[in-house]
Amino acid sequence: MKLALTVNGAPVAGEIEDRMTLADFVRDHCGLTGTHLGCEHGVCGACSVLVDGEPVRACITLAAAVDGRAVTTIEGFEDDAAMAVIRECFSEAHGLQCGFCTPGMVIMVRDALARGCCGSEHQIRDQLAGNLCRCTGYAGIVKATEMARDRLAKAG
Amino acid sequence: MKAAPFSYRRAATLDEALAAGGESSRFLAGGQSLVPMMNLRLTLADTMIDISGLAELRRSAGEGDRVFIGAGVTHAMIEDGRIEDPSRGYLRHVAGGIAFRSVRNRGTLGGSLAHADPAADWPTALLALGAEAVIRSAGGERRLPLARFQLGLMETALRPDEILVGVTVPALSDLARWSYQKFCRKSGEFAHSIAAVVRDPVRELAEVVLGAAGDKPCRLGRVSALLAEGGRVDPQQLGQVVDEDVRDTTGLAASSYEFHLHRTMVVRACARLQEQT
Numbered sequence: 550m551k552l553a554l555t556v557n558g559a560p561v562a563g564e565i566e567d568r569m570t571l572a573d574f575v576r577d578h579c580g581l582t583g584t585h586l587g588c589e590h591g592v593c594g595a596c597s598v599l600v601d602g603e604p605v606r607a608c609i610t611l612a613a614a615v616d617g618r619a620v621t622t623i624e625g626f627e628d629d630a631a632m633a634v635i636r637e638c639f640s641e642a643h644g645l646q647c648g649f650c651t652p653g654m655v656i657m658v659r660d661a662l663a664r665g666c667c668g669s670e671h672q673i674r675d676q677l678a679g680n681l682c683r684c685t686g687y688a689g690i691v692k693a694t695e696m697a698r699d700r701l702a703k704a705g
Numbered sequence: 706m707k708a709a710p711f712s713y714r715r716a717a718t719l720d721e722a723l724a725a726g727g728e729s730s731r732f733l734a735g736g737q738s739l740v741p742m743m744n745l746r747l748t749l750a751d752t753m754i755d756i757s758g759l760a761e762l763r764r765s766a767g768e769g770d771r772v773f774i775g776a777g778v779t780h781a782m783i784e785d786g787r788i789e790d791p792s793r794g795y796l797r798h799v800a801g802g803i804a805f806r807s808v809r810n811r812g813t814l815g816g817s818l819a820h821a822d823p824a825a826d827w828p829t830a831l832l833a834l835g836a837e838a839v840i841r842s843a844g845g846e847r848r849l850p851l852a853r854f855q856l857g858l859m860e861t862a863l864r865p866d867e868i869l870v871g872v873t874v875p876a877l878s879d880l881a882r883w884s885y886q887k888f889c890r891k892s893g894e895f896a897h898s899i900a901a902v903v904r905d906p907v908r909e910l911a912e913v914v915l916g917a918a919g920d921k922p923c924r925l926g927r928v929s930a931l932l933a934e935g936g937r938v939d940p941q942q943l944g945q946v947v948d949e950d951v952r953d954t955t956g957l958a959a960s961s962y963e964f965h966l967h968r969t970m971v972v973r974a975c976a977r978l979q980e981q982t
Binding site (some may be wrong): 550566568569570574588589590591597600603604606607608609610611613614616632657660661674675676678679680695 | 706707708709710712713715733736737740741743744745753755799804805806807810811881891892893933980
């Protein structure tokens with residue numbers, strides 16, 4: 550089928566198989582390999598991207614179902630002030646080890662911070678429970694999120 | 706982990722979706738259970754008919770003393786209060802506890818009911834609220850109490866030519882109280898046990914439902930009757946009645962871990978309800 554949507558602000562069109570997932574579309578069709586595929590059945594959260602500004606799991610979202618919508622992958626946050634702070638904090642607080650889960654992780658952190666759901670460590674862990682880090686580096690991830698929360702609050 | 710080939714079709718109207726439905730097609734809403742099952746090839750379809758864009762399924766509206774909630778309303782819409790919650794926060798509480806935010810952004814109330822996983826939240830939560838399923842086919846509309854909608858494990862009363870268009874739930878009174886307790890080892894996973902209690906003396910509602918315990922959620926008759934009487938319930942009497950109901954509905958041995966888990970959740974839910982009154 551024919552598909553036309555916006556990816557990271559730019560229009561993208563193409564002919565795809567109906568069964569293609571959004572994750573395969575951004576990786577294979579758009580060449581945006583920052584979206585990582587861990588489990589491919591909606592368990593690990595590594596493939597999280599935004600559709601019309603809301604996070605979804607690209608491996609269990611059909612590309613066909615987001616025809617006409619605006620998709621943002623990890624490559625699309627270059628001019629995003631909140632993401633710049635989150636990246637800085639993940640670096641400083643050792644929020645990543647191998648880095649495979651990081652694109653999905655920071656996209657979910659950005660969303661949880663924007664919704665004001667990161668008041669306590671417990672809340673942060675609850676919000677990020679759907680994103681698995683196989684290095685088990687959760688302590689650093691939680692610390693980086695707390696750091697980003699406080700810096701963003703200070704910046705207003 | 707790639708789905709077998711199928712053809713995708715987006716329905717522009719409900720009538721178009723109904724006309725396209727059939728034995729070898731599946732209706733696709735948020736796809737948060739259906740797409741992984743297709744990816745794992747646990748289920749197959751020749752045609753996926755996408756109904757997630759239908760505006761008439763993404764609305765809510767008052768219907769006398771009940772409120773209609775469209776099947777296409779997402780968990781996140783309910784969690785954020787973007788649709789009317791006539792249940793004094795019950796629906797919002799349940800929605801916010803389903804899976805993870807990225808799943809709640811796409812997953813829908815109707816999709817969850819039609820998928821009919823016995824450990825999912827909506828089948829249990831809405832049964833306790835006295836919800837009614839609104840079902841449409843080309844021939845017209847029919848309504849079924851939720852107790853007669855889910856028939857078993859991932860099995861419902863829906864025929865292949867029918868679509869669940871929404872549910873109606875009662876608007877609860879100021880005197881209504883609820884408690885929703887679920888046990889998960891990890892945040893966001895499917896529950897190992899769910900106990901939902903809704904009591905509203907004005908609406909004559911006293912429902913205690915146990916979920917994630919068998920092939921479908923079950924109303925616990927004796928416990929419900931005990932709560933319907935009103936007044937304070939003696940903890941020892943409550944414990945005995947819960948044991949009887951859990952034994953009869955699950956058939957589990959009283960010495961088993963599962964039995965203990967379910968009876969604990971039901972007792973806890975009833976106790977939390979009592980604390981509020």
